[in-house]
Amino acid sequence: MKLEQLVNKYYRYLNENDLYIWDYISNHRKECEKLAIDQLAYKCSVSRTTVLRFAQKLSLKGYGELKVLLKLDNQKAKEDLDDVEMIRRSYQTVAENIKNMDCAEIFEKMDSARNIYIYGVGMIQSSIKREFKRLFMTAGVIIYNLSGYAEAENVLDIVDDRDLFFMISVSGENEFIIDLTKQLKIKNVPIVSITCLRDNSLSHLSDYNLYTSDTKIQCIFRNEGYDSLTTYFILMEILFLKYEHFKHKRKAEERETGKVD
Secondary structure, three states: OOHHHHHHHOHHHOOHHHHHHHHHHHHOHHHHOOOOHHHHHHHHOOOHHHHHHHHHHOOOOOHHHHHHHHHHHHHHHHOOOOHHHHHHHHHHHHHHHHHHOOOHHHHHHHHHOOOEEEEOOOHHHHHHHHHHHHHHHOOOOOEEEEOHHHHHHHHOOOOOOOOEEEEEOOOOOOHHHHHHHHHHHHOOOOEEEEEEOOOOHHHHHOOEEEEEOOOEEEOOOOOOEEEOOHHHHHHHHHHHHHHHHHHHHHHHHHHHHOOOO
């Protein structure tokens, strides 16, 4: 698991010193993979124990494991890949991450939710929302696709902790989505974020995080790039297949315990 993913996952447990350490590491990645724990502590003006606890809060055994992950991240970042190979690897990474992720809690929330909503702004997000809704409708799961600012604000009057929200943001920093998420949190609405794998505000605020790869490709025919949507569809399709497996397993368990005929 990448360091950004761990920071997002355990963000609620990090204090001000922890966040300062992470800020220094994320801005001095190459330097930090060579620093001893005492050296990093000196750079961040904290004790070596504080650095050690930061690593442990990320579910790591210690500072040595943190450096190993940082080095692996750095090696992947510096590889000079052509666009085709970069895309292939991003597909593989997203597929492996969601395949290995324990999604049982998300599926439990989906099954128990009074209403399920999905929200995102922009053309990319619109395509993702439509496909998400289409996939899960085949399993009998009704998902309300919210569009526009007014519709999202209006739903705040009727949602509560019995509902579930999927929030889509490529960067995880859209100002309106962050504000909407904060208001949903006040009402204890469970939130699942779908973002690129990076340190971002939406993932910090959400109860569950789903990640894609950042796949912006520079077009050789024009002086601009484009964002690949395929990683989102890979994520959604495997998530859907995992949901089907979850439902099948649940029914089998109920038959064994005599809860269904």
